[in-house]
Amino acid sequence: xxxxxxxxxxxxxxxxxxxxxxxxxxxxxxxxxxxxxxxxxxxxxxxxxxxxxxxxxxxxxxxxxxxxxxxxxxxxxxxxxxxxxxxxxxxxxxxxxxxxxxxxxxxxxxxxxxxxxxxxxxxxxxxxxxxxxxxxxxxxxxxxxxxxxxxxxxxxxxxxxxxxxxxxxxxxxxxxxxxxxxxxxxxxxxxxxxxxxxxxxxxxxxxxxxxxxxxxxxxxxxxxxxxxxxxxxxxxxxxxxxxxxxxxxxxxxxxxxxxxxxxxxxxxxxxxxxxxxxxxxxxxxxxxxxxxxxxxxxxxxxxxxxxxxxxxxxxxxxxxxxxxxxxxxxxxxxxxxxxxxxxxxxxxxxxxxxxxxxxxxxxxxxxxxxxxxxxxxxxxxxxxxxxxxxxxxxxxxxxxxxxxxxxxxxxxxxxxxxxxxxxxxxxxxxxxxxxxxxxxxxxxxxxxxxxxxxxxxxxxxxxxxxxxxxxxxxxxxxxxxxxxxxxxxxxxx
Amino acid sequence: xxxxxxxxxxxxxxxxxxxxxxxxxxxxxxxxxxxxxxxxxxxxxxxxxxxxxxxxxxxxxxxxxxxxxxxxxxxxxxxxxxxxxxxxxxxxxxxxxxxxxxxxxxxxxxxxxxxxxxxxxxxxxxxxxxxxxxxxxxxxxxxxxxxxxxxxxxxxxxxxxxxxxxxxxxxxxxxxxxxxxxxxxxxxxxxxxxxxxxxxxxxxxxxxxxxxxxxxxxxxxxxxxxxxxxxxxxxxxxxxxxxxxxxxxxxxxxxxxxxxxxxxxxxxxxxxxxxxxxxxxxxxxxxxxxxxxxxxxxxxxxxxxxxxxxxxxxxxxxxxxxxxxxxxxxxxxxxxxxxxxxxxxxxxxxxxxxxxxxxxxxxxxxxxxxxxxxxxxxxxxxxxxxxxxxxxxxxxxxxxxxxxxxxxxxxxxxxxxxxxxxxxxxxxxxxxxxxxxxxxxxxxxxxxxxxxxxxxxxxxxxxxxxxxxxxxxxxxxxx
Numbered sequence: 001x002x003x004x005x006x007x008x009x010x011x012x013x014x015x016x017x018x019x020x021x022x023x024x025x026x027x028x029x030x031x032x033x034x035x036x037x038x039x040x041x042x043x044x045x046x047x048x049x050x051x052x053x054x055x056x057x058x059x060x061x062x063x064x065x066x067x068x069x070x071x072x073x074x075x076x077x078x079x080x081x082x083x084x085x086x087x088x089x090x091x092x093x094x095x096x097x098x099x100x101x102x103x104x105x106x107x108x109x110x111x112x113x114x115x116x117x118x119x120x121x122x123x124x125x126x127x128x129x130x131x132x133x134x135x136x137x138x139x140x141x142x143x144x145x146x147x148x149x150x151x152x153x154x155x156x157x158x159x160x161x162x163x164x165x166x167x168x169x170x171x172x173x174x175x176x177x178x179x180x181x182x183x184x185x186x187x188x189x190x191x192x193x194x195x196x197x198x199x200x201x202x203x204x205x206x207x208x209x210x211x212x213x214x215x216x217x218x219x220x221x222x223x224x225x226x227x228x229x230x231x232x233x234x235x236x237x238x239x240x241x242x243x244x245x246x247x248x249x250x251x252x253x254x255x256x257x258x259x260x261x262x263x264x265x266x267x268x269x270x271x272x273x274x275x276x277x278x279x280x281x282x283x284x285x286x287x288x289x290x291x292x293x294x295x296x297x298x299x300x301x302x303x304x305x306x307x308x309x310x311x312x313x314x315x316x317x318x319x320x321x322x323x324x325x326x327x328x329x330x331x332x333x334x335x336x337x338x339x340x341x342x343x344x345x346x347x348x349x350x351x352x353x354x355x356x357x358x359x360x361x362x363x364x365x366x367x368x369x370x371x372x373x374x375x376x377x378x379x380x381x382x383x384x385x386x387x388x389x390x391x392x393x394x395x396x397x398x399x400x401x402x403x404x405x406x407x408x409x410x411x412x413x414x415x416x417x418x419x420x421x422x423x424x425x426x427x428x429x430x431x432x433x434x435x436x437x438x439x440x441x442x443x444x445x446x447x448x449x450x451x452x453x454x455x456x457x458x459x460x461x462x463x464x465x466x467x468x469x470x471x472x473x474x475x476x477x478x479x480x481x482x483x484x485x486x487x488x489x490x491x492x493x
Numbered sequence: 494x495x496x497x498x499x500x501x502x503x504x505x506x507x508x509x510x511x512x513x514x515x516x517x518x519x520x521x522x523x524x525x526x527x528x529x530x531x532x533x534x535x536x537x538x539x540x541x542x543x544x545x546x547x548x549x550x551x552x553x554x555x556x557x558x559x560x561x562x563x564x565x566x567x568x569x570x571x572x573x574x575x576x577x578x579x580x581x582x583x584x585x586x587x588x589x590x591x592x593x594x595x596x597x598x599x600x601x602x603x604x605x606x607x608x609x610x611x612x613x614x615x616x617x618x619x620x621x622x623x624x625x626x627x628x629x630x631x632x633x634x635x636x637x638x639x640x641x642x643x644x645x646x647x648x649x650x651x652x653x654x655x656x657x658x659x660x661x662x663x664x665x666x667x668x669x670x671x672x673x674x675x676x677x678x679x680x681x682x683x684x685x686x687x688x689x690x691x692x693x694x695x696x697x698x699x700x701x702x703x704x705x706x707x708x709x710x711x712x713x714x715x716x717x718x719x720x721x722x723x724x725x726x727x728x729x730x731x732x733x734x735x736x737x738x739x740x741x742x743x744x745x746x747x748x749x750x751x752x753x754x755x756x757x758x759x760x761x762x763x764x765x766x767x768x769x770x771x772x773x774x775x776x777x778x779x780x781x782x783x784x785x786x787x788x789x790x791x792x793x794x795x796x797x798x799x800x801x802x803x804x805x806x807x808x809x810x811x812x813x814x815x816x817x818x819x820x821x822x823x824x825x826x827x828x829x830x831x832x833x834x835x836x837x838x839x840x841x842x843x844x845x846x847x848x849x850x851x852x853x854x855x856x857x858x859x860x861x862x863x864x865x866x867x868x869x870x871x872x873x874x875x876x877x878x879x880x881x882x883x884x885x886x887x888x889x890x891x892x893x894x895x896x897x898x899x900x901x902x903x904x905x906x907x908x909x910x911x912x913x914x915x916x917x918x919x920x921x922x923x924x925x926x927x928x929x930x931x932x933x934x935x936x937x938x939x940x941x942x943x944x945x946x947x948x949x950x951x952x953x954x955x956x957x958x959x960x961x962x963x964x965x966x967x968x969x970x971x972x
Contacts, residue, residue, distance in 0.1 A: 064958060067889065107859075129885075133876035140870060143915070147923045155923050159915060166875075166911050170904035177885075177892045177900075490895070 195486020318394020523598020853926025
């Protein structure tokens, strides 16, 4: 079942490669495949038992048995939401690029479907080597999506994205190999039970941190993100903000906390410090942006700072808030990038100063854009409110000073989003180009509709979502609280 | 006084004999054959190589001339890799020869002689035999490098390779004499016994260092790499492909035997040296390649980097390490042959060797560009391609042996090195194409080679089990 969800998009990409010649047919096929993947992944949700923290839908096939490497797949309450988020956002992305991508359409669709496969695989992998393979493989399609279909400075952005991520990842590889050698297996559930010595844990944590921190991205290794976001095509930005950024935080949850609990607790001050800088500093940076996409990109860094604070608060509120906030951010930041894409498609600029008075010519758009802006700010009734309040609650229980500084991030967040919204949407019509813009088409409304539903659903009734990861978070907390300092270590440590 | 005959056991060297005869036959046929015989001779040579491969696979263990010549699983594995490399490169160069209106058979003869030299190196159990094999291989390749008689750069490449190569041979020979002088024998096992009894003097160590330097030159490991970029660039592309793969396999086979059979007791002397060479090669391979604008030069530096990884596996000094070396070599051969096949193919269509000449290739030749991207990503070690599996095992071995600092250096250099592989992909996919379209259809050899190497990249990347089992079996003799 998991393999089906994971590899169906890749099969779709192969079909497009081998059997389909026309762009139109390829578009329909890709959308169909991604929708089918989404439906099947809903089947996962249906068969998922929320009362247990165990890994479900397990699959295991031998791969390289002599070193304990196997094809191991499985999901729990922490990974399943991300699988669903991925399968949910991909059809929206494909629909979003229906008209804006006109060159080399087939290749674009293949890259996107391959990307979906690898990302879903990353969230399902329960073998560290398999995880690494998919984690790295994902770079290739994303590199091409930014580099081929991106903006004017796309080459620089694509190379920066690739090399930043790779440099972090290779250090993770050393950590993974050390861990696997010490534990004689690469099975993640087995590694969670390994009694590792403290100093070994510290080094392993730093190795994994190098990769996850780049991906989250945490300050100061976030600088690839604004470039990548600005240059990527709209759908690429949506996937990048909506899903790829979550992979780093997921890495902390899946690997760092349960496998290296002592080191994770040891590094809490570091994470809190870096996260606070991200929350406050990048919010201030966002305030100063002239480019819409850059503004949303920096806001992503700021929001992910919240998420890492919640994770390392190491309590039920913080962790559940972080998980929920990651889903929220996937929805809201995705929607904001789509909203930016809509006016970019019409005016071919993202410069805030060139807009103004959009509400007069695009009322429907203005309303939708406003709802997502409010959701990003964290207005009660929207999804982000629930996530942020839980994170702040968790942070307050863990460390009052951190919670207080983090809370100022909300104020800055409101400032840059509302100011941006005022400058773009309200006021007199800025120029004739704005006057000539048409309101949303039916296709564009269809893009936003499912996201809108989720904004209010999670905002008013987050129960089902929290319920999904409740058991797994409780289990994770017991794992992260264990003092498992033990004998297993490696020569130089 | 009875004359004692050495144990001459010609059956163990049947593949070598076959290749030698084949070379002579091709030479004669090229002298008295009919018109347009270049292609036929290539096919004949490939058939002969295939026959030699079959004989090698079917042969059992044995030795001849009192341990001078050894046929063991390791020799067979290395020879198999050399057969593969030679056959692929010969196949690949058919179109190259047709285009250059070259009908003679000398090219094939020299290729076969180089192969023969390499085979002898892989089977050598004695320093003199090793030296003979090495010289046979090297001299043939010197001539091949200067093949393009009317091209100044090709001449320069051949001459440069010859002069520097002779220097390296001199080092090697000097090392051998020192070893002989202090141990009284040139047979590997004899040397090991003598050294094991404590006959280690500074002259012996100097001998080891010189032998190592001579062999490092042949694999183009830094700091003995200076010749490689110039020679790679100047030599005809099909020859560059050949010398990127065959001498590497042969010289690594020799390094294996010399270090692990003849000098095992001096491990504490040569291992730090080898680690240093590995580190240098990784650094040079990663950093110097960035500045290159010529794709053949870039691949020269890239091969220096790969040698660094292979040496890293070797210095791990464990079964896993040796196994990773053999696996890496196999993957390296296919990746390089694939990349050079693309270069050769594009050469034929008038595309030059500058990186800028590949602009927008993805628009004009999507499939070729895709395969080239596959080879580049594989060389960069990005999963799920074969190159990643090779690096994975090298790093696994390094970590298992506690070489954490080297492993970290290795992964960082591989990340730096990724930049220039990506640059090729960038140029092919992101840049706008230059003027002119390709008219020529892909010929059968090009199709076949690209298909095989491309499939191997993915297959070994996803299912490396068989390759790893094979490489593990081949290095059992050293454990």
